[in-house]
Amino acid sequence: MNTPTQEIAKPGNLQDEQILLTSVDDFLNWGRQNSLWYLLFATACCGIELMQTGGPRYDWDRLGMIPRPTPRQADLMVIAGTITHKMASRVRTLWEQMAEPKWVISMGSCANAGGPFSKFSYSVLNGVDKYIPVDIYIPGCPPRPEALIDGVTALKERIQTYKTFGRRDEPIVLQ
Amino acid sequence: MSPVPSRNQCRGKAQSFEAIFAKVLVRFPATQAGSAPNGARWIAVQPLEMLEVARFLKSDPDLSFDSLCCLTGVDLLKFPTDAKDAPPCTDLACVYDLASSVHGHEVCVKSSTSRETPEISSVESVWGVASFFEREAFDLLGVSFLGHHDLRRLLMPPDWIGYPLRKDYVYPESYGGVELKREGQTFESGPYK
Numbered sequence: 006m007n008t009p010t011q012e013i014a015k016p017g018n019l020q021d022e023q024i025l026l027t028s029v030d031d032f033l034n035w036g037r038q039n040s041l042w043y044l045l046f047a048t049a050c051c052g053i054e055l056m057q058t059g060g061p062r063y064d065w066d067r068l069g070m071i072p073r074p075t076p077r078q079a080d081l082m083v084i085a086g087t088i089t090h091k092m093a094s095r096v097r098t099l100w101e102q103m104a105e106p107k108w109v110i111s112m113g114s115c116a117n118a119g120g121p122f123s124k125f126s127y128s129v130l131n132g133v134d135k136y137i138p139v140d141i142y143i144p145g146c147p148p149r150p151e152a153l154i155d156g157v158t159a160l161k162e163r164i165q166t167y168k169t170f171g172r173r174d175e176p177i178v179l180q
Numbered sequence: 181m182s183p184v185p186s187r188n189q190c191r192g193k194a195q196s197f198e199a200i201f202a203k204v205l206v207r208f209p210a211t212q213a214g215s216a217p218n219g220a221r222w223i224a225v226q227p228l229e230m231l232e233v234a235r236f237l238k239s240d241p242d243l244s245f246d247s248l249c250c251l252t253g254v255d256l257l258k259f260p261t262d263a264k265d266a267p268p269c270t271d272l273a274c275v276y277d278l279a280s281s282v283h284g285h286e287v288c289v290k291s292s293t294s295r296e297t298p299e300i301s302s303v304e305s306v307w308g309v310a311s312f313f314e315r316e317a318f319d320l321l322g323v324s325f326l327g328h329h330d331l332r333r334l335l336m337p338p339d340w341i342g343y344p345l346r347k348d349y350v351y352p353e354s355y356g357g358v359e360l361k362r363e364g365q366t367f368e369s370g371p372y373k
Contacts, residue, residue, distance in 0.1 A: 090355055091337045127344035127351060128336060135358045 038164040044079035045072040049086025051113040051147040058150040076102040087115040089128045093136045100137045110156050111139040114146045142178045192283035197221050200287050222288040230291050231301035238306050245278040248307035253317030257347040270295045272323055302328040320345040
């Protein structure tokens with residue numbers, strides 16, 4: 006049976022001298038994706054699932070997701086629930102108050118496309134993407150916490166390729 | 181209706197609908213009694229008399245309607261009328277569900293007003309809870325409540341045009357620069373026509 010061999014520490018070995026070489030964007034993105042502070046904002050029943058995901062069972066604090074009560078400290082906005090025409094301008098204001106770089110997850114059918122209200126409702130906006138740009142669309146009515154965590158995982162992959170002076174990526178629609 | 185305590189909890193004496201209506205009729209001769217096939221009965225009140233009737237219903241010691249359970253606006257467009265040759269109904273109406281925690285009785289009061297000048301006197305000064313109910317009815321059906329201290333839209337944006345729960349409402353094609361027309365779906369093809 007082979008025993009793991011231990012490399013002898015040599016001067017000049019980067020690993021031993023605790024030096025890491027990377028580009029600034031990669032380093033910042035690594036930090037960004039592991040401390041995604043999200044705005045504590047929910048408008049309908051998707052918000053219940055959002056709270057569940059933050060609760061002890063799914064505990065997305067372990068992914069670095071910390072709720073923030075003010076948009077000025079938030080990196081991520083999870084649109085959890087139905088957005089009415091009256092609410093839409095408020096959502097836009099909250100989104101504008103967030104500092105760059107910022108990301109938006111559209112959670113559930115209502116925020117994606119109006120959901121059950123899309124056909125004849127007089128008050129519901131058909132998709133929050135008419136007011137703010139969305140990065141990840143999560144289907145479901147409401148999505149389970151697993152789906153939400155899946156969406157956050159997809160967002161983390163996207164954040165890793167974020168370029169400070171680059172173009173905005175196309176939105177991702179989860180299946 | 182659950183807010184009404186059971187009769188043995190109440191210290192007063194519950195009145196029948198006939199007794200309540202008789203008391204109101206003596207004071208307000210223009211009121212009428214109405215009934216539906218399912219046995220529901222109501223008192224129909226002139227719209228501009230509504231405030232006086234409400235004051236009377238609350239302050240009369242035998243009635244003491246101290247609670248407004250619900251205030252609903254109704255669009256009676258194309259509502260079937262009893263008379264055969266009557267013109268089709270175009271009225272807007274408000275339905276007030278009242279209860280008394282003193283006597284344990286309840287009554288339904290309706291007040292219908294014309295579609296052209298939908299005006300009903302506000303009962304906000306009698307039951308404070310009516311303030312929000314009336315704003316909602318104003319927002320969605322366009323009933324103006326005379327004497328309301330702050331009659332603004334409640335649910336729709338303040339610059340919204342039209343009253344969405346009216347049966348002849350036509351959905352706008354855009355609002356705030358956002359296209360509202362649904363693909364392959366016109367409002368005329370919907371259930372409202």
